[in-house]
Amino acid sequence: MAKIKHQKSKGHFAGVPAVVMQHPDYIKLGYSARSLLFELALQCYGHNNGKLxxxxxxxxxxxxxKGSDTITxxxxxxxxxxxxxxxxxxMFGRGKKQPNYYAVTWRPINDIKGFEMDIKPxxxxxxQFSIELRLVTNDKAA
Incomplete structure (x- = not known):
């Protein structure tokens, strides 16, 4: 049998783990929130969770x-x-415009050099979505 050669992807992968997508908290989300979650996941490179x-x-x-209410x-x-x-x-005002920064909760919050956060890395x-999902599933089975 011939071996299939796989090329390494040269692009960045953006995704939400299946265990997160199976969780009731994700399932209850509206379409805009789901889309935004994937946009934030796209920004996450493995070393910058906390600066999304x-x-x-x-x-x-x-x-x-175009309406900012959708994003808000x-x-x-x-x-x-x-x-x-x-x-x-x-921070907005006095000539400064700095956005809010976020982290996805299925990955550790990174210690980002030169970036001071309001919470600790x-x-x-x-x-722990896998543990939470197991508990939710067990509760429904009981």
Missing amino acids: CAIHAQLIKRGFG NALRELLDANLIVCTKVG TNTPPR
Whole structure:
């Protein structure tokens, strides 16, 4: 049998783990929140979880509606579902425009050199979706 040679992907992979997508917190999300979650996952390179942002002007170019309420509501929905956490509150005024920064909760929050967050970096993910999903599944079976 001939061996199949696989080429290494040269691109960046952006995804949400299946265990997160099977969790009730994800299933309850609206479409805008799900889309925004994937946009945040796209920004996550494995060393910058905690410095992800949802900037309106950038998201319009990615297909989000022109109304900022869509993004604001989607962010609120993701925060309420604890699928993301705010790592640094932005600042507006006095000539400064700094966005809020976020981290996805299925990956550890990274210690990012030169970037001060309002919360501490973590060695483990803030949420353990596989354990939570097992508990939810066991509760339904009982």
